Amino acid sequence: MCGIFGGVLKTGEISPLIYDGLKRLEYRGYDSVGFATIQDGALQVKKDAGRIDDVVQRLKMDSMPGSMGIGHTRWATHGAPEMVNAHPHTDCDGNLAVIHNGVIENFMELKEELLNKGHNFKSRTDTEIIAHLIEEELKGDIALDEAVLKSLRRLEGSYAIAVVSNSDPGKILCARNESPLVIGVSEKGTYCASDVPAMLPYTNKVVYLRNGEFATLDQDGYEIKLVSDGTVVERGLEEVTWSLEMAEKQGYPHFMLKEINEQPTSLRGSLRLQPQYLDLLTTLLDRGRDIFLIAAGTSYHACIAASYMFSRLARITAFPAISSEFIEQYGSSVGVDSVILCVSQSGETYDTLKAIDHARMRAGTVLGVTNSVGSTLTRVARAYIIQQSGPEIGVAATKTFTSQLMVLAQLALRLARMRGKVSQDEGDDFREKLLQVPDVVEETLSRHRDYVKSLVEKYSGERLFVFLGRGISSSTALEARLKLLELSYVPSLAYPAGESKHGPISIIEEGVPVIFVCPRGETRKDIVGSIMEMKARGAVIISVCEEGDREIIGLSDDVIEMPKGIHEILSPIPYVVPLQLFSYYLAVRKGLDPDKPRNLAKSVTVP
Numbered sequence: 001m002c003g004i005f006g007g008v009l010k011t012g013e014i015s016p017l018i019y020d021g022l023k024r025l026e027y028r029g030y031d032s033v034g035f036a037t038i039q040d041g042a043l044q045v046k047k048d049a050g051r052i053d054d055v056v057q058r059l060k061m062d063s064m065p066g067s068m069g070i071g072h073t074r075w076a077t078h079g080a081p082e083m084v085n086a087h088p089h090t091d092c093d094g095n096l097a098v099i100h101n102g103v104i105e106n107f108m109e110l111k112e113e114l115l116n117k118g119h120n121f122k123s124r125t126d127t128e129i130i131a132h133l134i135e136e137e138l139k140g141d142i143a144l145d146e147a148v149l150k151s152l153r154r155l156e157g158s159y160a161i162a163v164v165s166n167s168d169p170g171k172i173l174c175a176r177n178e179s180p181l182v183i184g185v186s187e188k189g190t191y192c193a194s195d196v197p198a199m200l201p202y203t204n205k206v207v208y209l210r211n212g213e214f215a216t217l218d219q220d221g222y223e224i225k226l227v228s229d230g231t232v233v234e235r236g237l238e239e240v241t242w243s244l245e246m247a248e249k250q251g252y253p254h255f256m257l258k259e260i261n262e263q264p265t266s267l268r269g270s271l272r273l274q275p276q277y278l279d280l281l282t283t284l285l286d287r288g289r290d291i292f293l294i295a296a297g298t299s300y301h302a303c304i305a306a307s308y309m310f311s312r313l314a315r316i317t318a319f320p321a322i323s324s325e326f327i328e329q330y331g332s333s334v335g336v337d338s339v340i341l342c343v344s345q346s347g348e349t350y351d352t353l354k355a356i357d358h359a360r361m362r363a364g365t366v367l368g369v370t371n372s373v374g375s376t377l378t379r380v381a382r383a384y385i386i387q388q389s390g391p392e393i394g395v396a397a398t399k400t401f402t403s404q405l406m407v408l409a410q411l412a413l414r415l416a417r418m419r420g421k422v423s424q425d426e427g428d429d430f431r432e433k434l435l436q437v438p439d440v441v442e443e444t445l446s447r448h449r450d451y452v453k454s455l456v457e458k459y460s461g462e463r464l465f466v467f468l469g470r471g472i473s474s475s476t477a478l479e480a481r482l483k484l485l486e487l488s489y490v491p492s493l494a495y496p497a498g499e500s501k502h503g504p505i506s507i508i509e510e511g512v513p514v515i516f517v518c519p520r521g522e523t524r525k526d527i528v529g530s531i532m533e534m535k536a537r538g539a540v541i542i543s544v545c546e547e548g549d550r551e552i553i554g555l556s557d558d559v560i561e562m563p564k565g566i567h568e569i570l571s572p573i574p575y576v577v578p579l580q581l582f583s584y585y586l587a588v589r590k591g592l593d594p595d596k597p598r599n600l601a602k603s604v605t606v607p
C-alpha cells in the first residue's frame with residue numbers, strides 16, 4: 001500500500017502541496033518518497049529512501065519548481081526500500097514519470113518483452129514497466145492519453161497510477177484498478193490522491209474513480225473514461241463532510257475498525273502473490289525433514305492453523321512453536337534438514353529473530369512470511385513471501401492475521417499438489433474456494449456488523465469468556481480470545497474443545513458465556529458433545545456456525561450464522577471476522593481505545 005498525491009494548479013507551486021498531501025498519507029507507506037514536477041516543459045524528478053520529512057528536507061523537494069506534479073510515499077512490495085526503487089519511475093529518456101500503488105502481476109513477462117526491445121531498466125519494481133510500456137506506445141506517434149490507455153490494457157493486477165510527461169505538460173493522467181484513487185476539484189486547481197485526507201485542506205469536492213477507469217486532469221477539471229474502450233464516463237463531484245481526522249481513517253472512528261473492514265481487499269492482495277516465490281518456498285518446504293512453524297502472538301495462531309492445513313492437505317507434519325520457546329523446545333533437534341518457516345507481520349519481533357539466529361547457526365533453512373519488505377526477517381531468510389496486507393496501524397493484528405492464513409493456505413495447496421496428495425479436481429476445487437474467501441468475508445462484514453453490536457450490548461457486563469473450537473477452529477478460538485483479552489482486558493480462556501473437559505471446564509458455572517467456533521466439516525459432529533457438556537453446567541452458548549445448521553442453532557443461546565460452503569481448512573479466515581468485531585465493539589463499549597491497548601506495542605523488538 002502506497003500513497004499518491006498529484007495536482008495541477010492554475011497558479012503557484014505544487015511541491016509544498018505534494019509534501020503536505022503525502023504527510024497525510026504517511027500511514028499508507030513510509031519507506032521512500034519521490035516527487036516529479038514539470039516547469040516550462042521540463043520534467044524534474046527527486047526521490048530517495050527514508051521518511052518523508054527527512055528526504056524532502058534533505059533534497060529540498062518542497063521547493064521544486066512547477067505548478068503541476070505528482071508525489072509518492074512508498075511501502076515496498078517489489079524491490080527493497082532503496083533510492084532506485086522509490087517512485088516516480090521514468091522511461092529510458094526521462095520524458096515521463098509514473099507513480100503506482102498496487103501490484104502488477106504480469107510484470108515479469110512485460111519486462112522481458114521490453115528488455116528485448118532495448119529498454120533500459122533502473123529498478124527492481126513492477127511499476128517501472130508502466131513507464132517503458134507508455135514510452136513504447138508513444139513510438140507509434142499517438143497522443144499521451146491514448147498511449148497510457150493502451151498500456152493500461154496490458155496490465156494484470158491492481159493499480160492506482162498517476163503519470164506526467166513533458167510531451168503534454170499541463171495534464172496528469174491517472175487510472176484505477178482495485179487500488180483507491182480519488183480526484184478533487186477546487187477553484188485553484190485539480191488534484192488526485194490515494195485517499196481523501198491528502199486533499200481535504202484544498203477541497204472537499206471529490207469524485208472517486210472506479211475500477212477500470214482512467215482520468216485526465218488539468219487545471220480546470222477532469223475527464224473520466226473507461227480503460228477498456230475509452231468510453232467517456234459522466235460523473236459529478238460529491239461533497240465530503242468528514243473532518244480531517246475522520247478522513248485519515250476513511251470515516252471510521254478507529255484504525256482497527258478500518259482494518260477489519262479492509263479485509264476483503266487485503267485478502268484479494270494476498271491472492272496475488274508472485275508465483276515464483278510461492279514455488280520457491282514450496283520447493284524448500286518439500287525438502288525439509290522437519291518443518292517448524294515459528295511465530296509469536298497472532299502470527300503463532302496463524303502457524304497453528306497452518307499445521308492443520310499442511311497435515312490435512314499435503315500430509316506433512318509441521319510443528320508450530322512459539323518463538324520465545326523454540327530454542328528450548330526444539331532447538332537441539334534443528335539441523336541441516338530442518339526448515340523453519342517464520343511468520344511475522346513486522347518481520348522484527350525479537351523472539352522470532354532470536355529463534356532464526358539459532359536455526360541459522362545450526363544450518364537450518366529459514367523461510368519467512370511477513371508484511372514488511374526490507375524488515376530483518378526478509379534479510380535473514382533464505383526465501384520469503386510478502387503477504388501484501390498493506391500497513392496495519394492498529395496494535396491488534398486483524399487483516400494481517402487473515403492474510404497470513406491466506407498465504408499459508410496457498411503454500412499448503414502447492415505442497416499438496418507437488419507431493420501428489422490431492423487430485424487435480426480436489427486441488428482445483430480447493431483453489432476455487434480459496435478465491436471465494438474475500439467475497440465471503442465481505443458478506444460476513446455487511447451481514448453481521450449490527451448484529452455483533454447487539455451481542456456486545458447483551459454481554460458487555462460479563463467478567464469471563466471461554467472460546468472453544470475443534471481442529472483448525474481451535475486456532476480461530478485462540479485468536480478470538482487474544483483479541484478480546486488484549487483490547488477489553490476481560491479474563492478469558494481458549495482451548496481445543498476436546499481438551500476443555502481435562503480441566504478448564506471447572507471454571508464453568510451458571511451464566512458463563514462460552515463461544516463455540518463450529519464450521520461444517522470433519523470436526524463438526526464432535527463439537528456437539530462439547531456444547532452439551534458446557535450447557536449441562538449452565539454455560540450460555542454463543543455459536544459461530546454455518547447458516548441453517550439447525551442442530552447447533554438449537555443448542556445455542558445466540559448464533560452468528562456464516563455463509564454456506566466454506567471449506568473447513570479455510571474457515572478460520574471468515575470465522576474470525578465477527579469475533580474481531582466483537583472484541584472491537586466491546587472495547588469501545590468499555591470506553592477503551594482499541595487502537596492503543598495498554599502495555600502493548602505493535603512490534604515487540606525487545607527480549
Ligand code: M6R
Pocket residue numbers: 296297298299343344345346347348349352395396397398486600601602603604
Ligand atoms: O509482527 P509479528 O507478527 O511478529 O508480531 C507478533 C505479535 O507481537 C503480535 O501478533 C501481537 O500478538 C499482536 N498484538 C496481536 O494482536
